[in-house]
Amino acid sequence: MAEEKKNIPKLRFREFTGDNANAWELRKLGEVGKALSGVGFPNSEQGGKSGIPFYKVSDMNIKGNEHEMTTANNYVTNEQISRKKWTPIKNVPAIFFAKVGAAVLLNRKRLCRKPFLMDNNTMAYSMDQNYLNADFSKSLFETINLASLVQVGALPSYNAQDIENIKIAIPNLNEQKKIACYFKNIDSLIALHQRMLDEYKTLKKTMLSKMFPKNSEKYPELRFSGFTDAWELRKLGEVGKALSGVGFPNSEQGGKSGIPFYKVSDMNIKGNEHEMTTANNYVTNEQISRKKWTPIKNVPAIFFAKVGAAVLLNRKRLCRKPFLMDNNTMAYSMDQNYLNADFSKSLFETINLASLVQVGALPSYNAQDIENIKIAIPNLNEQKKIACYFKNIDSLIALHQRELELLKTLKKTMLQQMFV
Structure with missing residues (x-):
């Protein structure tokens, strides 16, 4: 670490410190x-x-x-x-x-x-x-x-x-070359993880289109070996239920313990990219009793926006634990006799919820719109195989996304430390 002087960066390579610590x-x-x-x-x-x-x-x-x-x-x-x-x-x-x-x-x-x-x-x-x-x-x-x-x-x-x-x-050209090499290596790693991230996202999109039937068909284009039966045609309302959220007054928000009370913005929390694992607001049993709220305990469920611009983003998240949600959101609670939780998450990723929006001041749809969606589902054994496949892809996407964010943060920090 270099001694702090005017026009000298906080962090330098060793050969440019001590007696060689010339000012830039x-x-x-x-x-x-x-x-x-x-x-x-x-x-x-x-x-x-x-x-x-x-x-x-x-x-x-x-x-x-x-x-x-x-x-x-x-x-x-x-x-x-x-x-x-x-x-x-x-x-x-x-x-x-x-x-x-x-x-x-x-x-x-x-x-x-x-x-x-x-x-x-x-x-x-x-x-x-x-x-x-x-x-x-x-x-x-x-x-x-x-x-x-x-x-x-x-x-x-x-x-x-x-x-x-x-x-x-x-600095002099020799120090410039050392600094340049360091950041070029970081840029190469950023490019590598960005490329892998893009490739896995493309793979996922391609495989979702091939491993789920299209247009009320009963057979997908690609299947795991050993599965040949036709998929069963259903409506979402026949194998689960769509639930709407409730009002969440500002005066009740801000709690840090209890049951999570999800809002659309909670989908942006780090770690919630695929599953809702944390929330910005939690509510106590006293609040639930006083406000006469009914937590959604029939989980797993799929959580998504139901009104506003967030509808057009078409994002869905899996919820495995009981929760509440505000009135800008909706959840689909599945019947596990018919639907595997992780399979359902991938199934919902093939559904363009934005196409359901009603014309009006704000994009929106209702529970009946969701329950009327036609789907095709295989038996639970095939669902589990498909679910495992896409869960592995999601893990790889999350890995490269995390590495990418860490490298970008490292680069930003080092640019601040290694330049005057």
Whole structure:
């Protein structure tokens, strides 16, 4: 750990501490590089598939471009460049980011290692490599809140001079390379877990479509060996019951012990991604008796929103223990003679509840709408096999989501500690 001095970060690699703990050099970005704006990109020139990439803000969303711009939706030829008198940015590496519009507030930056063009909603910072390492500069820019530069107007924006006037502190190139390598490794791990997370989510979506029958059919496309019987066609109301929540006055909220009283927002609590295991509010037996509430004890049950914008998110959670819920939510309590709890959770993930919404001031549906939904169900043994399969996928999704969040938190913390 370095001794605290002015222009020295809190955390440094060992070889840059002690007698070697030189202060970082104070500069403006304009002294060690140049900010460049993009050019107009008419629709008539777009759509090319070969040549030099012509980046737009939306290209940052392309898979694989999470940290570096490696591909684009549009490429332009030398003929176009000559005819339009465009000047490609050849002084790379450069940092690419939005300069106007709502995208500015997202504060995203990408590294570009190869020559490119960019449209007039974007900007790039081309660094002087005598002073700045490319990967270090990418991390340095992640410590800068470009959104704080926006000019007040019809659209958030800033200009090249705003960028070049930003004050920075930089170490020598050797220290920059060490820092760059550290954050590049973290970015690689983030990309790995994001890729695995996306792949498991895609796998789950695909297998839900193949392992459950479609359109009142009796046979799924894929089955475990040993199961050949037709699935039984039912309505949800025949094998369970839809229940609505009750009013939950503010004066009764805030309890920390007792029975959980779920609200839609509780689905956002960490750990509640698949099952409701905790709540922001609990109620005591005294409250339950005084308010004449009836806890839902016929569990397991599936919990979901029944009114408001949350309906359109189409989220469902499994509840294994007795609970109460407010009047913006609903639960489906299953008959376990017909439905396995974990199978039911996967079954509900194949149902688009948002398609049931009644036209009105707020999206909504009622208990009868839920109970009239037609489903197909196999015997309980096959349900258990299917349930186990999707529970394993959910565990892998949760694992990579957790690792991803930990790595992002680590990166954020280390950016604060390792930069002045």
